[in-house]
Amino acid sequence: MTQVIEPVAVPAHETVPSIEGTSDKVCPLCHEPATTAFIKRGHAICDCPRCRHRFASLHREPRQHVADVYGDDYFTGGGAGYQDYLAEAKLWTAAGRRYARRLARHTRPGRMLDVGAAAGFLLKGFVDNGWDGVGIEPNDSVASHARNALGLDVRTGMFESFETDRPLDLVSIIQVMAHFVDPSAAVRHARSLLAEQGLCLVETWNVRSWTARLFGRSWHEYSPPSVLHWFSPDRLRDLFQEHGFVEVARGRPQKWLDGQHAKSLLRHALPKNLPGRLIGGAAGIVPDRLPIPYPSEDLFWSLFRKEPVR
Template structure:
């Protein structure tokens, strides 16, 4: 699931094959934008934004809160009882898998250790984990599961089409897949340009739109495809983006390493939530929910 400078090595959209054209960013730089579905690609060899040194640029307490909210949102999106078996694409520290494990599910996952953080010991001992790409899992053999999901992972992978194809093979018939990923059609791209916080991650190589994400899932064979815009995900994105815009400075650990930025993000949360309620495209994340047919 390693990232690469994909935008520089292709002229057509990786999702719908339409032509890519440059999209200039406020503050300098450009992304490659599909003229049909709006999908965005980024060349990491000529990044349009200052970025931190590592993929992980969060804050542990905020991450726990965000993961808890995401866990609840995913459970609400699964019809019927809670899933009895799950597979996570890009499990990171294993925090989300631990939630499912504590809920009684069997757990499995794949992760190439991009975040370089420790994995929950209980997840390591009780889960079926692969330390390579998700494509390796099928070669090693895997039991079908009720739910396959990935949280902010599709923007990193080498080939999102292949990742969704593997997810299709991993989930049982009538099982569910869910993926959360930054919204390339959110207002943040236009408002903050190269200072948009989602560009701070040095391994983000693409940004889906609602259209391109739905197309990708449908083309992979999934049905009942829905793309939502979560209200509560990434509440500090606007504050972090604003700081990057108006207080530019090298930040090897990322802008959210600053307590003052986190405090500003939390203080502005009521205004951010109000804006997101009125204008859904202010929400910086897409949530794909789809089902494998019988």
């Protein structure tokens, strides 16, 4: 399947030559020189001393990074990605419906963009609840599934180069924020696409959660290079505030994985020693198609509203 990657503006901090230990360890949010907390899978996991953002240093140009990481293998290869993304259709659509119902407290259904729409399952949950939805997805194989199997308007390309002449009422960034090479550029672009008072819904992992603290560097979300940023709810709020948004709600999502995905993530995160192999082996009795509730203590969502320029 041909991968169509559209041109993307290279953020300023990525144009600096990346040399291990020097220029690549600059906080992508506040541009302060950062320190290395630990190394994971060959990537320096860095902490910003000023804004406390945690991020992975990246040595590649963003367009190439996206092409490398979000190939078909990401959706079917297991590891930090998905064992079989298409098998989780019902779970993702149910999540989209839950979010659409939650949003009904804040707005009526309007025109929305789902960022990183994959095969369109989450977007379908919103569409089922009255939203006029479009999606953007860098992987052409899964985007084709959304178009051909679900009849959804999911376009192949990168969010950073998505344009529309109709202002949006909602941009949903579910499980995508941590993957952006430049989150500031993404938030800025979301703002440019939204109508006044438009909403941006973000779901991502909480680096200050008890789960993340308990597991330390073994936390399953430390999986660079696909995951590059680990936000706290407050740092995410500050980032959106810096770009003219106000936070209107925050919570923890209900999340379900299918048995196969849960086992794949577990095996990816477990140490390769004997106890790790024993736990991984014992988990093998879980049926592949069994929905597993994910406790989601380390997940959060936030809803932001675009404020007028003062």
